[in-house]
Amino acid sequence: TGLAVGMAVGQVLLVLLAACAVMPVKDPLLNICMDAKHHKTKPGPEEMLYDQCAPWKDNACCTANTSTEAHKEQSNLYNFNWNHCGLMPPKCKRHFIQDTCLYECSPNLGPWIDQADSSWRRERILHVPLCKEDCDEWWEDCKDYVTCKENWHKGWNWATGTNRCPWGSMCRPFSHVFPRPKDLCEKIWSNSYKYTTEHRGSGRCIQMWFDPAQGNPNVAVAKYYAWKKRSSSAQMENATPETNKAVGVLLWPVLVLLPLALVVVPEGAGGCGSRGWGSM
Numbered sequence: 001t002g003l004a005v006g007m008a009v010g011q012v013l014l015v016l017l018a019a020c021a022v023m024p025v026k027d028p029l030l031n032i033c034m035d036a037k038h039h040k041t042k043p044g045p046e047e048m049l050y051d052q053c054a055p056w057k058d059n060a061c062c063t064a065n066t067s068t069e070a071h072k073e074q075s076n077l078y079n080f081n082w083n084h085c086g087l088m089p090p091k092c093k094r095h096f097i098q099d100t101c102l103y104e105c106s107p108n109l110g111p112w113i114d115q116a117d118s119s120w121r122r123e124r125i126l127h128v129p130l131c132k133e134d135c136d137e138w139w140e141d142c143k144d145y146v147t148c149k150e151n152w153h154k155g156w157n158w159a160t161g162t163n164r165c166p167w168g169s170m171c172r173p174f175s176h177v178f179p180r181p182k183d184l185c186e187k188i189w190s191n192s193y194k195y196t197t198e199h200r201g202s203g204r205c206i207q208m209w210f211d212p213a214q215g216n217p218n219v220a221v222a223k224y225y226a227w228k229k230r231s232s233s234a235q236m237e238n239a240t241p242e243t244n245k246a247v248g249v250l251l252w253p254v255l256v257l258l259p260l261a262l263v264v265v266p267e268g269a270g271g272c273g274s275r276g277w278g279s280m
Contacts, residue, residue: 029110029226033061036121038077043107052094053101055212062105070100077104081162085146085171092142098209099138103192108206108218111225127194129225130185131205135195138208139174139181146171150178153190 033039039061046060046067053060053067062070069077082088082096102109109125116124148165149155156163165171178184182195198205203220210217 027110027223027226029113029229030222031059031107032110032113033107034109034113034121034123034125036116036123038062038066038104046105049105052097052209053105055210055216056101056105056107057212059107059216060105061107062101066104067101070104071097079162081164084156084163084165085148088145089141092145095138095141095208099189102206102208106218108216108222111222111229125192127191129196129198129205129221130193131200131202131207132195132197133200134205134208135181135185135193139178139184142184143173143175145174147174147177148172150183150187151190152188 031043033041033043040063043059043061046057046062046064048064048067049057049060049062050064050067051071053062053070056062066077073082077100082093088096103125109128112125112128113123114126116122118124148169148171155166157166158164174184178187185193185195196205200207201217203217203224206218206221
C-alpha cells in the first residue's frame with residue numbers, strides 16, 4: 001500500500017541520515033595548498049623534506065626539492081639573496097628559512113589565502129596570526145643584521161638577476177628599519193603575517209616552526225579560524241564549531257534526499273505529492 005511504501009522510504013531516509021551524520025565534511029579552508037609558484041596542488045606525505053622543513057613531512061604542500069632550495073644562500077626558488085647588505089648571521093637566517101618552510105609546506109594556511117596580484121602566483125597569504133614568541137624571537141635574533149628595505153616583496157634592483165638594494169638606499173640595522181617585532185612580522189612580506197599577543201599552544205596563533213614529535217599545532221589553529229570565518233554573522237556568534245558542523249552535516253542529506261522521497265512516495269500515501277514541486 002501507499003502507507004507501507006511511505007514508511008519504507010522513511011526508514012531508508014533515517015538510515016541514510018545516520019550514515020551521513022558520521023561522514024566527515026570537507027571544509028574548503030582546511031588541508032589545502034595555495035595556488036602559487038612551487039606549491040603542490042594537494043597536500044600529502046613527503047618523507048625526504050630537508051632540515052627545517054622536516055616537521056611537515058607527514059602532510060606537506062612542498063616537495064623535497066623545494067625544501068632543499070629553501071636552505072641555500074642563493075635559492076633557485078625566487079633567486080632571492082639574503083645577504084644583500086652583508087652576510088646574514090645563521091641565528092637570523094634560521095627564522096627566514098622557517099618562514100619559507102611554513103609558506104611553502106604548510107597545508108594549514110587556508111583561512112588566510114587571498115588573491116595575489118603578481119605574475120608568479122595567483123594566491124598569497126594575508127594576515128596570518130603569528131604567535132608572539134615567533135615574532136619576538138625572529139626580531140631578537142635579527143636586530144643586529146642590516147637591510148636596506150622595509151618591504152622585501154617589491155622594489156628591489158633585479159638588474160643582475162638577483163635582488164640588490166635599490167639605488168640611493170642605505171643599509172641600516174634591522175632595529176632601525178623595524179623598531180618593534182610587530183614591524184618586522186607585518187611589514188617585511190606585505191602583511192602576510194599579523195603580530196598577535198597569543199602564545200604558542202593557545203590554539204589561536206600559527207607557529208612558524210614546531211616539534212613534529214608533538215604533532216602539528218597549526219591544524220587546530222586553522223580549524224578554529226575556519227570556523228570563525230564561517231560563523232562571522234551575528235546569528236552564529238554563540239554557536240560552537242561542533243554545533244555548526246553538525247547542522248551542516250544534517251542539512252545536506254535532508255536537502256538532497258527530500259525530493260527523492262517526494263517522488264518515490266505515491267500521491268495517495270500522504271498530502272505531499274510531487275505535484276506541488278512540479279508547479280514551482
